[in-house]
Amino acid sequence: MVSVVLNTDVKQEDAGNAVVVAVTSRALFESGLEDDDAGVWKLSLAFPLLQAVQKVNDCLLEKNPAESLLLDVLLITTDSQHQKLSSLLISSTKHHGLGVGKFCFASEETFVDSLLENNVQLFLSTNKDEVQTASQKGVPSAMLEARKKDSSVSCQREDLRVWLDEDLISLRDSASEPGSRHSPQRFLAKLGEIRQRFSVSDSPLWISLVILHGSRENCGKRLKTLRSLGVSVDDVYCLAGAPSEPLLSVLQPHFRFNCCFMD
């Protein structure tokens, strides 16, 4: 049984133009650990991401109060245990004042359908299997990255940092249908459009392209492909097989998105 609940504390976005980003409850809350005073859950890995998304939205609205191209966050449960704890999830979310527009209570079997039904354009989780399953069904998905800083005490909001790459090893396993409404290209185009709202040096959204293997020819092609989608990346790294961990540690992206470039 799947249900969607609106968060009445948050202004609902224009469904047409908004980019729906789904985050799992397991990624957002450390379940089982309750804040003593309020009886709500403590925040986990996805919190800095939500803050960064909020920052992007605030900056977009600052530029144009009538902006409809905003990031709309959907909090989704992906297992039956959390599915049953809907009221606790809602109260924890409201308590922390998180900019979550909708809640979706689904289980392991039903969450992918929920993602599709809710027009989710990016699904973020800390669970590799979930990311793979969703990807295979055509929902652009990514793993949330651990942050260096202690996220729960962060008072200054970070920019949203996105790492685009082609992790071709995992690509071999996923088989998204070309031309699907939920293809990665659509998400990238929206991301690019949001980036275009800001200037080169003053943006709350930062997009990095990382070519893990392959030659500079690869890299040139990818840059051109992204440009044709309307995506102007901010920095680009062609690693030619060099280890990516040191780069990851410097860039600190919120998530790494597999672009699934089709040649």
Place this chain on the structure above:
Amino acid sequence: MLQTAAALSVYLVGGFFFVLGEHSVPIHLSGLSAQPEGLSMVKMSLDPVQVMSGQVQDIKVSPSSNGESRGSWEEKEFDQKQLDQTTKPKPPKPENAVTIAVSSRVLFRTEREQKVYEQKGVEEYLRYQVEHENEPFAPGPAFPFVKALETVNIRLRELYPQSEELFDIVLVTYNHAHVGIRLINTINHHNLFIERFCMTGGSSPIGYLKAWQTNLYLSADAEKVREALSEGIAAATMFMSDKMTTVSESQLRVAFDGDAVLFSDESERIFKAHGLDKFFEHERENEDTLLDHGPFKGFLEALAKLQKKFYAKGQRLNCPIRTYLVTARSAASSGIRALKTLRAWGLEVDEALFLAGAPKGPMLEKIRPHIFFDDQMFHVEGAAEMGTVAAHVPYGVAQLHSKKK
């Protein structure tokens, strides 16, 4: 240090050999032609047995380390997952290669674009770059050096087809990714073998350059060079020059200053604080104490390691890498300590030039190195005036004093 030339007047004109094991290091002196007492003039010859007479005789000459490692080098197989079919050789893993990071502003000439940036701001600058995307940049001061590195790689691959012990050139720029396609087009145009690059959009690459065991970083920006040096990466600032003499296309030649480049700046500190006499006294007293290492010791070591790969295949005379020490020290006195230190480190340079304070420009013009590293701008500029590509190492006490003329 020009003042010292007049004060000392103990130079030889000519050269003589100093024996280090089986390999002779030709030592050149230049300057005034007054003959010192106790030193005799020995003509330059290829006879490896000739030993210098005079003060230098008390140096114990022992067989050096260059003959022994003729055994097989660790040859690792490539096992990278290369996903595009290419006939080009695959780039080596960073830990195996000698990694040279070069900034786009020194590999290519970008003055016109710099002007656009300075006069019209970043947005206009990027628009200009994209507009001119299909126009390759012209070669910059580091270009001949990089080409020479590639020549060495070709020779290394011939001798050791499976080895990853090669030069690996990484292009690093603080430029925004908008310039990416133009840079890639430029690399293609000049047929450079650069597969690894970082266009950071403004953030510092030093963190991962360090993790990738970068052996040398060349940039036009002294601040970035200082940052690299503070992280233990040999780094130097390069400058645009109108005059560039032609250099060898078959042999990589790298020249190093001694103090504050290969060695620490301890002796320079003494000289700056207490003058020349104190400097000589200190060097004499400490002749048998090794100098501490400087920021470029590691890079010389990396070059020496590759040289040995050629020697191991009987290519000593034909070695496509040649190294030079070009120092203001004098062979008869303060130079001894430098040579002893190098020997103790198991390092050699192919040629040691002890100028005893004479200007370096003319000597460098004769050697024609692809690059010369010095910690003093005075020498860098002097070299550049005569067409040598010289890079400044902003290290040590010399940076605190304004240059003397």
